[in-house]
Amino acid sequence: MTPPDRDRFDQPWYSLFEVLLQEAMAVTSADRGTFQVIERSMRSLRIVASRGFGSDFLGFFSAVRESDDCACGRSLKQGQRIIVADISDSEIINGTQSSDVLRDAKVRAVQSTPLFNRQGHLIGVISTHWASEWRPSDEALSRLDALCFRAAREISSI
Numbered sequence: 001m002t003p004p005d006r007d008r009f010d011q012p013w014y015s016l017f018e019v020l021l022q023e024a025m026a027v028t029s030a031d032r033g034t035f036q037v038i039e040r041s042m043r044s045l046r047i048v049a050s051r052g053f054g055s056d057f058l059g060f061f062s063a064v065r066e067s068d069d070c071a072c073g074r075s076l077k078q079g080q081r082i083i084v085a086d087i088s089d090s091e092i093i094n095g096t097q098s099s100d101v102l103r104d105a106k107v108r109a110v111q112s113t114p115l116f117n118r119q120g121h122l123i124g125v126i127s128t129h130w131a132s133e134w135r136p137s138d139e140a141l142s143r144l145d146a147l148c149f150r151a152a153r154e155i156s157s158i
Contacts, residue, residue, distance in 0.1 A: 017049035027143040030128035037124040057105040069096035075112035109134035115152040
């Protein structure tokens with residue numbers, strides 16, 4: 001199941017996205033985060049929940065495509081978690097417009113983890129962000145994986 005179109009979003013959906021994002025931030029000890037769902041018709045990600053970001057950041061990342069130079073775009077393209085421990089050393093982000101937006105938002109590290117439904121289709125991406133370098137522990141990644149698995153099931157069941 002694909003999450004409903006923008007016109008069909010209602011409060012239960014938004015509440016679920018907010019709760020799942022908050023849990024992802026807690027699991028990874030992140031400063032900020034975004035939850036994006038896929039819009040299949042455009043093969044892009046759209047933010048449906050965020051914490052800690054201003055309008056410039058949210059506007060820039062409002063529709064992310066797999067060709068975009070950012071962690072969530074790469075996660076969409078590759079269908080796997082992308083970890084950028086330091087944006088200034090990242091081959092994905094460094095020197096791109098994304099890096100400028102991230103720096104302006106005081107982001108130094110980011111991870112983006114895709115969510116898949118039971119049929120194996122990507123339905124969204126949860127990204128968490130830090131103001132300093134971040135290297136995940138195996139425990140944090142295991143807890144994030146469990147959360148993403150549960151999140152995908154909860155979204156698919158609505």
